[in-house]
Amino acid sequence: MLRKLAARSPWLYRINTGSCNGCDVELLTTACIPRYDVERLGCRYCGSPRHADIVLITGPLTVRLKDKVLRVWEEIPEPKVTVAVGICPVSGGVFRGGYSIAGPVDKYLPIDINVPGCPPRPQAIIEGVIKARDAWLARMGG
Amino acid sequence: MNDIFPALFHMLVFPGGLFALVAGLFLKGLDRRVEARMQRRVGPPLWQPFLDIVKLALKQTVIPATAQRTAFLAAPVLGFAGMAVCAALIPVAGAYAGLPGLGDLLVLFYLLPLPAVALMVGGSASSSPFGALGFSREMCMMLAYEVPLLAVLLAVAMKVGAATGVGVEFSLSAVVGYQLAHGSLALDPVMWPALAAYLLFLPGTMGVPPFDVPEAETEVLEGPLLEYSGPALGFFHLASALKTMVVLGLGVAMFFPAPLPGGALVNVAWFLAKCAGLMLLTLTVVKAATGRFRVEQAFLFYLKYPAPLALLSLGLAWRGL
Numbered sequence: 001m002l003r004k005l006a007a008r009s010p011w012l013y014r015i016n017t018g019s020c021n022g023c024d025v026e027l028l029t030t031a032c033i034p035r036y037d038v039e040r041l042g043c044r045y046c047g048s049p050r051h052a053d054i055v056l057i058t059g060p061l062t063v064r065l066k067d068k069v070l071r072v073w074e075e076i077p078e079p080k081v082t083v084a085v086g087i088c089p090v091s092g093g094v095f096r097g098g099y100s101i102a103g104p105v106d107k108y109l110p111i112d113i114n115v116p117g118c119p120p121r122p123q124a125i126i127e128g129v130i131k132a133r134d135a136w137l138a139r140m141g142g
Numbered sequence: 143m144n145d146i147f148p149a150l151f152h153m154l155v156f157p158g159g160l161f162a163l164v165a166g167l168f169l170k171g172l173d174r175r176v177e178a179r180m181q182r183r184v185g186p187p188l189w190q191p192f193l194d195i196v197k198l199a200l201k202q203t204v205i206p207a208t209a210q211r212t213a214f215l216a217a218p219v220l221g222f223a224g225m226a227v228c229a230a231l232i233p234v235a236g237a238y239a240g241l242p243g244l245g246d247l248l249v250l251f252y253l254l255p256l257p258a259v260a261l262m263v264g265g266s267a268s269s270s271p272f273g274a275l276g277f278s279r280e281m282c283m284m285l286a287y288e289v290p291l292l293a294v295l296l297a298v299a300m301k302v303g304a305a306t307g308v309g310v311e312f313s314l315s316a317v318v319g320y321q322l323a324h325g326s327l328a329l330d331p332v333m334w335p336a337l338a339a340y341l342l343f344l345p346g347t348m349g350v351p352p353f354d355v356p357e358a359e360t361e362v363l364e365g366p367l368l369e370y371s372g373p374a375l376g377f378f379h380l381a382s383a384l385k386t387m388v389v390l391g392l393g394v395a396m397f398f399p400a401p402l403p404g405g406a407l408v409n410v411a412w413f414l415a416k417c418a419g420l421m422l423l424t425l426t427v428v429k430a431a432t433g434r435f436r437v438e439q440a441f442l443f444y445l446k447y448p449a450p451l452a453l454l455s456l457g458l459a460w461r462g463l
Contacts, residue, residue, distance in 0.1 A: 002196055002199075002200065003200065005192075005193050005196045005197075006193065006196045006197035006199075006200050007197075008190075008193045008197075009190065009193040009194045009196070009197040010197075011194075011197075034181060034182035034183050037178065037183035037184050037185070039174070039178055039183060039184075039185055039186050040178075040183070040184040040185060040186055040187075041186075042186050042187075042190055042193055042194075044194075046364070047363045047364040047368075048363050048364045048367065048368045048369075048370075050204060050368065050369055050370060050371040050375075051364070051367075051370075051371060051375060053197070053201075075204070077201050077202040077203070077204050077371045077372060078201075078202050079201075079202075140200065
């Protein structure tokens with residue numbers, strides 16, 4: 001019961017692992033512009049990984065960022081759900097095979113939800129957030 | 143002994159403790175909802191702050207290895223406790239007269255900065271460089287907005303004291319009592335500058351834009367709150383909800399407490415409505431419409447505008463006008 005209530009307050013945290021910023025713009029757009037409002041789901045972007053419940057990862061994971069991304073991900077308190085936004089975290093996207101790419105992200109982190117697209121549509125991102133919320137509820141044992 | 147139980151009731155149930163907590167959280171929800179509507183969004187449900195608190199209560203608390211454990215965990219409780227006591231000191235005209243002998247403007251002046259102090263203690267105990275940055279910014283803001291606050295409180299005390307012939311009247315119940323008999327202070331032109339100063343003080347003390355310098359999430363990653371998670375963070379949110387109630391209630395009590403004819407329940411609702419109106423005017427609209435000051439801009443703003451306004455009222459009240 002309490003867990004069901006808690007699941008209506010998922011706070012989002014964005015990690016950019018070397019993305020081209022396209023997905024990040026889409027993420028901000030889903031939150032900020034009136035048409036696609038994620039705050040009505042109780043979501044809120046937070047500035048600190050310690051406050052986060054759902055992690056949105058964008059980008060192909062570059063070599064230089066790998067350790068830092070893993071460290072930030074470790075900082076997020078349990079239970080947490082990881083969402084890969086865009087095709088870069090899955091496959092490397094247009095950066096695939098580049099000398100600077102250490103990804104894909106799921107070699108290092110357990111990805112729960114994939115939102116494919118380059119960049120994904122806002123509706124798809126919101127659907128991903130909702131699925132992540134359900135996964136999060138299951139992880140809390142509710 | 144006989145005084146203790148009513149006092150405890152006032153601190154734990156009404157108007158402090160439970161009542162202030164629920165009202166404060168709903169005010170926060172209203173704030174978020176109206177802000178969303180101003181930006182043409184749907185916004186979260188009104189009870190969203192309750193859901194957030196439940197969520198935080200169920201999360202894991204991470205304590206940084208280098209943090210000072212005791213201070214890190216005690217700070218949020220300190221801020222919360224200070225505000226819970228504060229909320230019991232605010233009279234609700236027509237329903238609650240305030241704690242006799244305790245409801246004092248000076249006590250409030252000392253208790254009001256407690257959440258800010260808690261933030262500073264927590265931020266510096268967290269051993270995070272962003273916490274330290276937030277600490278210095280919070281300190282700076284506090285020095286700036288406490289000046290007009292003190293001048294406003296003194297002006298009110300001086301005004302009521304001069305009118306009732308006791309010199310300076312610091313008792314909040316007496317301040318409200320005077321206004322019930324002689325009309326609200328907000329109707330007195332002498333007090334208009336002080337009222338304006340208090341309205342400008344509200345966004346600063348609540349740390350909302352454009353004065354959210356200490357917790358700026360895009361600059362210092364939420365500053366002192368950076369390392370907090372789970373229930374400890376929840377306590378900061380509860381303290382903030384209580385503080386919303388306290389500073390708004392104090393404003394209502396000092397400037398326009400006039401009750402409605404009718405029972406206590408009507409007047410509690412009327413008091414909450416006034417608090418909500420004050421919040422929408424000074425916090426929500428300002429927050430949704432502005433960016434963020436730099437720290438020195440915010441500091442100078444408080445010394446340039448609210449402080450002289452409050453001092454003007456203080457001077458006029460001192461001359462017996």
